[in-house]
Amino acid sequence: MSVAILDGPAVTKFVEDGDAFNKCVEEHFMVLDVDGDGVLSRSELQKEFDSMLLGSENGTQEEIANFYEIMFDKFDSDKNGSIDIEEYRSEMKEIMLAMAQGIGDSPIQVALEYNSFLMRAFEHDMGEKVEKG
Numbered sequence: 652m653s654v655a656i657l658d659g660p661a662v663t664k665f666v667e668d669g670d671a672f673n674k675c676v677e678e679h680f681m682v683l684d685v686d687g688d689g690v691l692s693r694s695e696l697q698k699e700f701d702s703m704l705l706g707s708e709n710g711t712q713e714e715i716a717n718f719y720e721i722m723f724d725k726f727d728s729d730k731n732g733s734i735d736i737e738e739y740r741s742e743m744k745e746i747m748l749a750m751a752q753g754i755g756d757s758p759i760q761v762a763l764e765y766n767s768f769l770m771r772a773f774e775h776d777m778g779e780k781v782e783k784g
């Protein structure tokens with residue numbers, strides 16, 4: 652398992668760099684959209700959170716099901732029962748910014764396997780450091 656060091660400002664910068672973040676969102680969306688109809692159903696979105704919930708053993712089946720329901724409703728802002736890429740993008744942006752706040756200014760270790768978005772933020776951060784020399 653690979654681990655990276657990231658701080659909040661690096662994550663924020665990644666999200667606010669529109670191109671890098673959008674590319675990441677689009678790639679992620681395509682992977683989640685298994686049937687390729689251009690929108691995410693409940694079960695497709697669920698895969699996004701399976702990786703986030705990995706390792707947290709606390710929570711009954713019912714609590715987990717509730718969590719999925721709440722998250723789906725949060726993503727599905729026009730309440731049409733599916734999530735399009737715009738809805739996905741804006742919600743992921745909020746989640747990432749909230750994560751950045753949670754991390755704060757002091758760098759933390761992140762297990763990259765569990766969150767490919769953080770991995771991109773890390774690569775983005777590294778890329779900038781390389782460019783600046």
Ligand SMILES: [Ca+2]
Pocket residue numbers: 684685686687688689690691692695
């Ligand atoms: Ca789909």
Ligand SMILES: [Ca+2]
Pocket residue numbers: 727728729730731732733734735738
């Ligand atoms: Ca929708």
